Amino acid sequence: MAIDPSSSPMGVEGRAALVTGAGSGIGRAISRRLAALGARVLVTDINDEGGAETVQAIVSAGGVASFHHCDVSSYTDAQASIRAARDTFGSIDILVNNAGWDVIQPFLQNDPELWDKVIGINLKGPIHMSRAAMEAFVEQDTGGKIVNLSSDAGRVGSLGEAVYSACKGGVIALTKTLAREGARYKIQVNCVAPGITDTPLVAGLDQKVIDAIVKAIPMRRMADPDEPAELVVFLASDSNTYMTGQVISVSGGLTMS
Template identity: 50%
Template structure:
């Protein structure tokens, strides 16, 4: 166990996929998990799974692209349970060539993948600073941000912004004893990835990645959850401003 028994963690976008695995892992480690999703049915399903596994959770339905909604969500969780950690996981992608992509899609990608994480980070940071809580902010980026990825230009750009944003936030909030780190998954076997592989371009790009991974497979959501559990724990109390790649060795850049 990683000593999360007395902590409350908000995990955005935890109604399915990687977010659900993160929520389950943190609950297994003893945390009370606030399951956030824009889809209430998905959030309740995750909460039910956690309950069946003997964990504690509550649902927190909110759109992460709405800053005021995130402020309200953080305030409500803090008043009910306290808040020690936020995992800004909610995200979305679409595989398309940049020159073919509708600019309206750019706005959706940036709003959810970058601004959504900024909204969650700001709302949580306000709580941590105002209450003097030694909090933790964990943002989920992507290895596409570190090395680029064909068919994901705007997504990679938004996720690159997450890395730069988090590093800067780590510097600003260090004086308040708030740690800020990034987990950068490689290609993972999730419902979203399977949906993207239904297109010819998506299958061409994502289907060819598995053979390039030194460890021989795509990441499972549980692989990413383990990295998040580390950053959420006291084991990472002297770690801030860092990016942890979980890609099976697909990317090995500095």
């Protein structure tokens, strides 16, 4: 079920947002929703073509966005992207740590090279970006919002995704700790845990695997990328005045823990 991106205002108008991994899937949906509600969005990704498409979609709908190449596994890139947001928009108010990557494979077949790549993107990425953004929020003395994309895999595990699940569990712990440390600076940090969502990340899965997962979901379907995006935008908005350190699943009831 797609949500009309121009429906209800949510308190992000005029805010400057940076979204990682915004050239595809959920990151693109978040960027479009933020921009449709009046935020200015720095679309970042390692996929320059996908990033340009996201910017084009936003600008052609009357929104404000630009692209900056950023590999979240590099702390240097993370710092440069936060600087780029401040240079482009004059400040940064919102960081969405969305970039993610995985290969589904039994743990006994993984090699250390894969572990390093998965950890670099899914765990070190949010660490790099959050540190750079929090320094900016404190220097600006404005406070700020961080929303992390975890996964239900980080709450209950997921077959063939041992290291990815470990990273996503780490993102939950990171969220809670940064929420505690950030509160004194008016920085709120929350986490959205999508269930299976219809994006290029799952398009590569065997249809039998998708069917088996969907059968276990009480609502019996995958999410549309706009559905987790809606919650991300609420948590990033001025409407979120008192939530921090929280983890919320958008998974059709697959997990209820």
